Structure formats: structure tokens, C-alpha cells
Amino acid sequence: MIQTVQQTLLQTGQRLLWVSSCLDLESCLDLERMDTQTKWERTWEASVPQLTNSPTLIVMVGLPARGKTYISKKLSRYLNWIGVPTKVFNLGQYRREAVQSYKNFEFFRPDNEEAMQIRRACATNALEDVVIYFSKEHGQVAVFDATNTTRERRISIVSFSKEKGYKVFFVESICDDPDIIAQNITEVKVSSPDYVNCDKDEAQADFLKRIECYKQTYVPLDDEKDRHLSYIKIFNVGSRYLVNRVQDHIQSRIVYYLMNIHVTPRSIFLSRHGESELNLLGRIGGDSGLSPRGHKYATALGGFIKGQHIKDLKVWTSHMKRTIQTAEHLGIPYEQWKALNEIDAGVCEELTYEDIQENHPEEFALRDQDKYRYRYPKGESYEDLVHRLEPVIMELERQENVLVVCHQAVMRCLLAYLLDKTADELPYLKCPLHTVLKLTPVAYGCRVEHICLNIEAVNTHRERPGNVDITRNPEEALKTIPDHF
Amino acid sequence: MTTEGFTGLVNHRISPWFVIHNLIICMTNCPTLIVTVGLPARGKTYISKKLTRYLNWIGVPTREFNVGQYRRECVKIYKSFEFFRPDNEEGLKIRQQCASAALNDVRQYLADKGGQVAVFDATNTTRERRGTITAFAEQNGFKVFFVESVCEDPEVIAENIVQVKLGSPDYTNCNTEEAMEDFKKRIKCYENSYETLDEVLDRDLSYIKIMDVGRRYLVNQVQDHIQSRIVYYLMNIHITPRSIYLCRHGESDLNVKGCIGGDSGLSPRGKEFANYLGQFIQSQEISDLKVWTSQMKRTIQTAEAVSVPYEQWKALNEIDAGVCEEMMYEEIQQHYPLEFAMRDQDKYRYRYPKGESYEDLVQRLEPVIMELERQENILVVCHQAIMRCLLAYFLDKTAEELPYLKCPLHTVLKLTPVAYGCKVESIYLNVDAVNTHRDRPEVGISTYSHTDTDFVADLVNIRGNLCYA
Numbered sequence: 001m002i003q004t005v006q007q008t009l010l011q012t013g014q015r016l017l018w019v020s021s022c023l024d025l026e027s028c029l030d031l032e033r034m035d036t037q038t039k040w041e042r043t044w045e046a047s048v049p050q051l052t053n054s055p056t057l058i059v060m061v062g063l064p065a066r067g068k069t070y071i072s073k074k075l076s077r078y079l080n081w082i083g084v085p086t087k088v089f090n091l092g093q094y095r096r097e098a099v100q101s102y103k104n105f106e107f108f109r110p111d112n113e114e115a116m117q118i119r120r121a122c123a124t125n126a127l128e129d130v131v132i133y134f135s136k137e138h139g140q141v142a143v144f145d146a147t148n149t150t151r152e153r154r155i156s157i158v159s160f161s162k163e164k165g166y167k168v169f170f171v172e173s174i175c176d177d178p179d180i181i182a183q184n185i186t187e188v189k190v191s192s193p194d195y196v197n198c199d200k201d202e203a204q205a206d207f208l209k210r211i212e213c214y215k216q217t218y219v220p221l222d223d224e225k226d227r228h229l230s231y232i233k234i235f236n237v238g239s240r241y242l243v244n245r246v247q248d249h250i251q252s253r254i255v256y257y258l259m260n261i262h263v264t265p266r267s268i269f270l271s272r273h274g275e276s277e278l279n280l281l282g283r284i285g286g287d288s289g290l291s292p293r294g295h296k297y298a299t300a301l302g303g304f305i306k307g308q309h310i311k312d313l314k315v316w317t318s319h320m321k322r323t324i325q326t327a328e329h330l331g332i333p334y335e336q337w338k339a340l341n342e343i344d345a346g347v348c349e350e351l352t353y354e355d356i357q358e359n360h361p362e363e364f365a366l367r368d369q370d371k372y373r374y375r376y377p378k379g380e381s382y383e384d385l386v387h388r389l390e391p392v393i394m395e396l397e398r399q400e401n402v403l404v405v406c407h408q409a410v411m412r413c414l415l416a417y418l419l420d421k422t423a424d425e426l427p428y429l430k431c432p433l434h435t436v437l438k439l440t441p442v443a444y445g446c447r448v449e450h451i452c453l454n455i456e457a458v459n460t461h462r463e464r465p466g467n468v469d470i471t472r473n474p475e476e477a478l479k480t481i482p483d484h485f
Numbered sequence: 486m487t488t489e490g491f492t493g494l495v496n497h498r499i500s501p502w503f504v505i506h507n508l509i510i511c512m513t514n515c516p517t518l519i520v521t522v523g524l525p526a527r528g529k530t531y532i533s534k535k536l537t538r539y540l541n542w543i544g545v546p547t548r549e550f551n552v553g554q555y556r557r558e559c560v561k562i563y564k565s566f567e568f569f570r571p572d573n574e575e576g577l578k579i580r581q582q583c584a585s586a587a588l589n590d591v592r593q594y595l596a597d598k599g600g601q602v603a604v605f606d607a608t609n610t611t612r613e614r615r616g617t618i619t620a621f622a623e624q625n626g627f628k629v630f631f632v633e634s635v636c637e638d639p640e641v642i643a644e645n646i647v648q649v650k651l652g653s654p655d656y657t658n659c660n661t662e663e664a665m666e667d668f669k670k671r672i673k674c675y676e677n678s679y680e681t682l683d684e685v686l687d688r689d690l691s692y693i694k695i696m697d698v699g700r701r702y703l704v705n706q707v708q709d710h711i712q713s714r715i716v717y718y719l720m721n722i723h724i725t726p727r728s729i730y731l732c733r734h735g736e737s738d739l740n741v742k743g744c745i746g747g748d749s750g751l752s753p754r755g756k757e758f759a760n761y762l763g764q765f766i767q768s769q770e771i772s773d774l775k776v777w778t779s780q781m782k783r784t785i786q787t788a789e790a791v792s793v794p795y796e797q798w799k800a801l802n803e804i805d806a807g808v809c810e811e812m813m814y815e816e817i818q819q820h821y822p823l824e825f826a827m828r829d830q831d832k833y834r835y836r837y838p839k840g841e842s843y844e845d846l847v848q849r850l851e852p853v854i855m856e857l858e859r860q861e862n863i864l865v866v867c868h869q870a871i872m873r874c875l876l877a878y879f880l881d882k883t884a885e886e887l888p889y890l891k892c893p894l895h896t897v898l899k900l901t902p903v904a905y906g907c908k909v910e911s912i913y914l915n916v917d918a919v920n921t922h923r924d925r926p927e928v929g930i931s932t933y934s935h936t937d938t939d940f941v942a943d944l945v946n947i948r949g950n951l952c953y954a
Contacts, residue, residue, distance in 0.1 A: 045780055045797055045799075047798070047799030047800070048798060048799070048800070049797060049798060050796075051796075051856065239688075239706055240704065240705045240706070241703070242701070242702070242703050242704075243701065243702040243703075243704065243720065244701045244702075245700055245701070252720065252721055252859065255720065256717045259707065259717075338845060338848070384799060388849075398709075398710060398713065
């Protein structure tokens, strides 16, 4: 009789799951006595407990061109990055699929019965997909991105959620600044699939009429009537917030995040330290200084930054020599974050990949099997890194022009956040030495410019090898390691 | 590691000795003046003290200035609410003088004494008074952030009065009813002239308005990082009665050997403690108890015996002793005498080579504290250094005291917030354990040193030469 026994095996941050034929718990816990019939796999406990129980439905509220989709996408990107599975359900997309071609604003007139029926059906479909996301796809948070401007619509969403046992949190964006609205329309509406055959001015005019259609029936969340709902009201892109009845941890984090983001144009520059002495030797981790080529890069970086004429640039480094030495060449005050230190490779610190293969072949293979969650013994995982970088990301959101001089694994985590990469892609993002990434938020995403400063350096990128089984031979394990001295 | 002189506006030296400060201190350039606003008994002092405690704990030097205290020093004896009547000319003059004296001390603290944040705790209920304060702040280059507490629930107000007003020095010679009556009349004196922060008139001010003890918040014009952190903190605290239980894991095998750090399991006595802990928790009959542990064997094994689902935080792991992991103090003394001495000189900031400092611990525990504030009844099974950090937060201990707080094995601390502080009950569960506490040694002498003469020789080396490879 096969019995699945799941026990937190008392090793540092690890959980052992195995299928065993033994009914005797005691002998199951003794690894040495495990016979060949048992099979086990190792997973690593996340560094922060899962503090959410019921799924949460975030409901956007607001007239068109108030930043709802911008907020939805950004929030979803943040939540996914910190490990909360989140998905956006954009009603406009459902409508575009239902009504293949968009004619004009008349579709949105409040007296257009036929259109109303279609729009209601789309909302129902979207909510059905939310149910599937929560019940079958392990979703934790769903963002229902639609105008939801009438009390009637919001009431129906609240009762739907109550029925299903979801928590509801409203995010209302209120803006009456015509410049901001016009800017929004230009940035994201004019290029929407709805206006593919129109010129800019036509599109702009039609969209403004669309907004008018909603204004007639718009009822904002009310201080008195909606006092039992949980919500945040964002006024004029964040100059003021009204927060009502935050129920739990995740809502508190969402409020904190929303209160820290802004839309002021700015650029984020990411770079690794210059090539280090240990890089040259193909060794990971450690705290060595820059190689001669690394110093060259630092000087070049200084020249590049000066040439960019960046207003009020902030520079951040880690506490490790190599990033500090790099920043020193810039001639600008810099601030050090311990949180930006490279991933702690624990027992593998300062080893080459060949050393690791020789001394810890099993660990090496396990890492290739799940590079995101794998935690070095007495060290960290990429997942741990993300949690330690969260305050850095929060502060990055508050800031304007920033240059972050950091390390390979750290830069991968930051990049994954900024470019919405999954946990599977994150540990394999390419972050070569001596290259600056300039990220500029635009529309719903980020424009990336790669600037290689043309100073030679070793390659430190290791692709996932073909064979990740613990029984693989050394050649297979070492197939993808980069060259070194 | 060598100490290198760096040019540039900020001088940093890489060494375990000179720890680069938490970003928050670098981020705030101007000092910040937090100004409370609200009628009496709305929790302004409670918020002021709690906020001050939190900011100091995360490393932002903060002090509160309670105008009521200045008034008590000036007017030795409090007669009745008549002092606060708006038509009491003499009373008004004294109160204005007290406010000025307090602001003067604020200026000294922020400008001369290295303070970063000052909390000006008074009613500040008129726009005129707030205008004066804003002008004062502008003159001195301080940022201003208002924290207004608005509450109309008579039950909450009555409870406040009972908890903190009746025991105030103002009412030492009154009985409960008299004190209650007088205080209510005192509140009335302020009500007529109370001008709440207005969405339109005050739209250029930076503030948070807390309504009904946190059900609702209005946040306006947050200017910088520290204000954003303050808002986040204020939005996470609550006043629902609850208790926080802190304890260490049961005695571990490495404890018995006298070694620090590592990841060993429980000794037999440690297992006994775990069982007793389980029984103790059961006997307390706590509603909805949450249990948190670290990701180290010894806390997990301890929590297993409590038979309540528990959650693991990596952030609760014991301080990383780097190269000194799993060593005994005698071994550290032998192999790293310099490190050992430096640690004793500044135990809070000292960072083990390839390890952490207490200061690092505080930074990594901040999300745990934030979540602890949100929670209700909770048991945290952790480690000596961790428990010291958490205790320092709850009991408002300084960075100097923190690393020497006594957290013996097999003892549960039950903390219950009450009035402006925390009631502490220490419950020893009667299972013997080794003592792992090391007192602050006298200057130059280590309590674990075998040969004092060797040690003195090392001390001479420290003074002579701060370079180490």
C-alpha cells in the first residue's frame, strides 16, 4: 500500500516529500534507512509565509483614461513578482473579442440596448474566467479591470464574490485634470486596436465622446453609502488617497504599493559591478575587488553617465567592494544597500562550477532542476533574493532617475520585476558584465536600451544544461559553464 | 579586508566595524516634524509614543514632545477643566508659552542634537495654531507631516479616558466619576474651535487623517520615504486587545555544547520544554492563536509540540555568525580575539565577518514587526538575538541595551499592550537549561577569557592598528 507522507524534514528551509511504502512514520523520518522503494524530491520552503487565505478580487473603478489598466498591469506585475499569483481580466479585451470591429463611441451610449447586452455578457464571461482562475489555476488575486462606474454593477460583483467566498477590494481612480487625461489618451488609447484605422485626431475626439457616455451614469464610491466596502480612492494620480476598511495583509500591501508608485517620467539604469578578480577565475560569490578591465569599465561608466546629462541622478550600490569601487569612479554621491548584496552561495561561496560539480554534484543538479527555488546550503535562493529586494523595489518606485550598480543574480531579480518575467525565466535572464541597461517606463511597460560600453570582460552566464538529473555525469553538468582563467 | 580611503562626498570604509547606515537615514535630508491633531482622548499620545518607538527601533532618531507635560511643569497643580476654557486669557497665555517652549526644544533636538524626527504631540486643533507651526518649520528647514485622529464613537472615547486619563497626574486627587466629568468638560472646551484638516483648504499640506481608530484613512501629499513609511506603519497598527507570546526554541544540542549558531535539533531537555510549552499554550485557551517559527530545526521541532499550525519565516532565523558559526566563545576568543573584543565594544553594530550584526537583524525583522502589528494573538518561537530585537521593539529598549536583554531558554514572555506600553509576564516552564546569556564585559576584560594577559596584548594591537587583512 502506497502512502504519501509529507513531512517538513527538519533541515534548513527544506521540505521533503516522498511516496513511501512504509506505514511506520518513525522509519520514514530516518533517511539512512530509506530503501530503494522510496522516491523523494526536495522543495524549499519559501522565506515568507503565505499570508493570504481566501482569494482576493480587486475591482477597478473609474471613467475611461483614468489609469485603471496602467494600475492593473503594474499591480499584477508587482504581486506576481513577490510570489502572489495574480491575473488581470480586462473587460475591454472581452468586448473586442465579442464585437470584432469597433465602429465608434455610439457603442457606449447608455441607451444602446444591444450594446448593453453584449457588455453585460462580457462581464459575466470575465467573472466566470475569474472563478476558473481561482479554483483551477491556483490564482490568488484577480484584477477585474473595467469601469465599474455604476453602483448596480459593483453590487452585483460584491454579491458574486460573497457567494464564492472571495474578498473584494475596490481601487477607484479619480482625475479631473484635462492635461493628464489627454496625455493618457495619446499614450495608450490612440494606438489601441479600436482605433487602428483612424488618424490621431479622430481617435482622440471619439474617445472623449466615449468618456462622456460613462460620465452620465458614473457614481463614485460614496463615503456614507459604501462605508462597509474595502477600497482605496486615488485622486489625481496620487496626490491624495482615501483608504477604507483594509481587511488583511495582502490589501495592506496593495495599498502601500499603490501609494508609492508615480507616473513622473524618469529612467532606471541597471548595471553590474565592473569585472572582478573572482570573475576572472570563474569563481562565484566572494567579495573581491575589480580587475584592471573592471576599473576601465567603471571609468567608462562614469563617462557614459556624464554624457547622459541625467537630472538629479541617485546612485545605489551594495555593501560589496566591487560595486562600491565601480561607483567611486562616477564622482557622484552614492548610497549603499545591504539588500543589494549578491546572492549568498553558502557552502559554494568562492568555488568554481567545476569545484561545485566535484564536491556537491547533487546540489549542482538540484539547482539546475529548479534554479529559482533552489537554496544553497547555508545560503539563499533566488526566491529569497526577491523578498530581500522588495524594499529596494518599493523605494525604486518612489524615486525618479536612479542608477543601480549591483550583481548578476540581483540584477536578474530587478529586471524580472521591471520587465514582468516569470520565476522560470528570471534565473536565466542575460545580464552580462560591462553593459548598462536603461529602462524607461512607457505606456503599459518599459522600454529597454542595452548599452555595451565596449570593455572586454569574461562571460558569467550559465545556461540550463540539457541533463539536470542527479545521475548525470560531470561532462553533462559542466557543458554550459562559461570560460575562465 | 583593508580600510581604503574613498574620496567623494560620502566617506565609507569597508570594515565590519563601520557599518553603512540603513538607507532611511541617507534618504531623509531635512528633519521631519510630525504634528498630531485632534480633540483630547483621540489617541494622539498613544500614536505619538508608538510611532516614536517604531522609528527609533528602525534606526531613525525620534523624540516626542508632549505639550501637556510642559503645561504640567509650568502649572504645578491642575485644578479643573476651567483652565482650558477658550475665554480663559491667563490659561491661553500659559498654554501658548508651553507650546513655544516645546517647539524650542524641538528645534534644538532636530538642529543640534542629531534628531531626525520630532513628534509634536498636542491638540493643534485650530488652523491658526497649525499655521504657526508650519511657519516655524519652514524657517528652520523642517518638513511637516500632520497626523490627525478623528473619532466620534463615545465608547472608544470613554475607554480612552479610563485607560490613560484617569491615571494622569492631573487627576491624582479625584475619584473616577469626578475625573471623567471634568475630562469630558475639557474636551468640550476644544470642540467649538476645532477646525479639522480640510480637503480643500489644506490641500497643500502633507497629512494623514485617521478616522474611527483606523477604519478609514485620508492621505494627502506624501512627500518622501520617511512619510511613506510612517503612513504604512500607522495603517497597520490596531488597538484590538491581544497578547504576543515570545519564546526561544527549546535547548538545542549546540546550546549544550556551548556553541553559537548552527542548525542543531533539540536536546532531551529541549524536547521536554516543547511538550510543556504545548501544555502551557493549551491551558491559556487563546482564541485564534497564530504560531510563527524560523526555518531552523530547533524552532520547528519546538512548535511541532504545540500542535497548532505554524508558519515559518526565514527572517526569524538566528543571527548569522559568519566565520564564528558553531564555535564556542572560548574558540572565538582563541581564533578571532580582535573580532571578539570589537564585538564587545559595540555589540549592536558589530558585524561578524561574513555574517550579520544586530543592526542587520533589525532591518530583516521589520516586515515581521509590521505583520505582528496587524495580527492578534500570536506565539513567536525564535532565537536569542531575534528575541532580543523583537523585545527591544515592544519594550522600547535602546540599541545599547538591546544586545544584552535577558532572554533565557525555556521561558515564555507574554506581552499585553496596555495604556501607552506593554505589560510583561515572564513564565518559566520549569525545565532546566544551560544559560546562554553573556553580560556586557567590563572594559578590556572578557568574561570568557582564559588568559587576561594575552587579551590585553591584543587590545594594544587594536588601538595601534585598525587595518586588518
